[in-house]
Amino acid sequence: MLDIKHHGAVQGVTGSCHELFVDGDNSVLVDCGLFQGAETSGTGADSNRLEIEFDVSAVRALVVTHVHIDHVGRLPYLLAAGFDGPIYCSQPSAALLPLVIEDALKVGVTRNASIIEACLARLAAQLVPLEYKQWGSIPLTTEASSVQVRLCRAGHILGSAYVTFRVKGDAICRPEGATHKQYHDVVFSGDLGAPYSPLLPAPQSPYRADQLILESTYGDRNHENRATRRQRLQHSLEHALKDSGTVLIPAFSIGRTQELLYELEHIIHQNKQKAVSRTRSGASLRWEDIDIIIDSPLASRFTRVYRSLEPYWDAEAKRRVKAGRHPLSFEQVTTIDDHDTHLQTVSYLQRQTRPAIVIAASGMCAGGRIVNYLKALLGDERNDVLFVGYQAAGTPGRDILRYHDKTNGYVMFDGERYPIHAKVQQISGYSAHAGQRDLLNFIKGMRVRPGKVHLVHGDDHAKQTLKGMIEQVHPTCDVIVP
Incomplete structure (x- = not known):
């Protein structure tokens, strides 16, 4: 049974880290970011406590939406916690990520060159760059289910992506008596950009999302053109x-x-x-x-x-x-x-x-x-x-x-x-983030719209405001604020 746990960006806008469980023994992590300012994780870990406070034994892969520090800053600690699976990201992110991690290590951990080089070598060995709109496969320890991953442009920074996981097999929750549903698409927005951002093509909505994990940084306001x-x-x-x-x-x-x-x-x-x-x-x-x-x-x-x-x-x-x-x-x-x-x-x-x-x-x-x-x-x-x-x-x-x-x-x-x-x-x-209108249009642009939306990466007022707007525009959607 599919399940999602949020390890960050639920009490604010930083520390993005979300875990999609295919079953009890297999999961995929989306981002592993640093907490900033007064924000903390669900267990109280703040910017001064960087250890990975959740069990990583089920994590088969990490998918990086983009390389901002609040999305990748705890990656070295994830490696130290024993994660040795593939790290998927876009081709531009693969070029930028080593620079971010090197700087994060120098600023927050050590300036010891051999330690930094060892961490970067480990990162390079696990990094799997993906072209936009191409499917990749997530390795699982079960044959009862399968997961494919696809990245599409998010328009936030160069290399940013929103992520679609296509889940097949026993993990899919089918209505009683139904046998026709062949897959379940779970979309993680990462950070969506505003239209017409400098240098970047605007994000285009996916064709479908059965379940959407959506950022809400500016869920309570719109941006100027x-x-x-x-x-x-x-x-x-x-x-x-x-x-x-x-x-x-x-x-x-x-x-x-x-x-x-x-x-x-x-x-x-x-x-x-x-x-x-x-x-x-x-x-x-x-x-x-x-x-x-x-x-x-x-x-x-x-x-x-x-x-x-x-x-x-x-x-x-x-x-x-x-x-x-x-x-x-x-x-x-x-x-x-x-x-x-x-x-x-x-x-x-x-x-x-x-x-x-x-x-x-x-x-x-x-x-x-x-x-x-x-x-x-x-x-x-x-x-x-x-x-x-x-x-x-x-x-x-x-x-x-x-x-x-x-x-x-x-x-x-x-x-x-x-x-x-x-x-x-x-x-x-x-702001490099989508405004309220842009977030609503991201859902509106889908031909098959999600039955369930999780709102993350926003202050309480922004999330609650966006929740009300989504429920007003899409009344059949179940909107969850973790």
């Missing part, structure tokens, strides 16, 4: 840059950084000669004069891989390349790799009066190089912080959003208070 949010990005940056300050954009190294570069290249291409700021001496600065600083060695490595994966870009991005443009590598961009240069750049921006845009990890300000920029620049009212992604509860990013407009507002870093005098803005339309 892409043209509107690009205009908002440009207007926000122009407003921020006019007083010659620094604009800090916290962004995850993979996905969001590349999307921002893509959008910035287009803004500059369209507005090269447009004045955007002035120096202290009164000289006018145009868009083409603005320095864009990418301060993340990991983001630089990801961007290089993104460029090598051009065949997986959408048609618009390919047209820009064909026209001689370089959407991810243009002359205004300065990349900072080593730590000394990073510290020098922070110090320089603290003193200078020439405007600049800084994109640095992490996206929720919970570590990474963005923290040093915030410590140095949050107290200066000339500067701006621009959030373009979700900020989970318990993260400094959420606190900056919550307290920036309060009298004596501050944020804590390393046990010390830092006053917030910089202007703080948020463009929620730049």
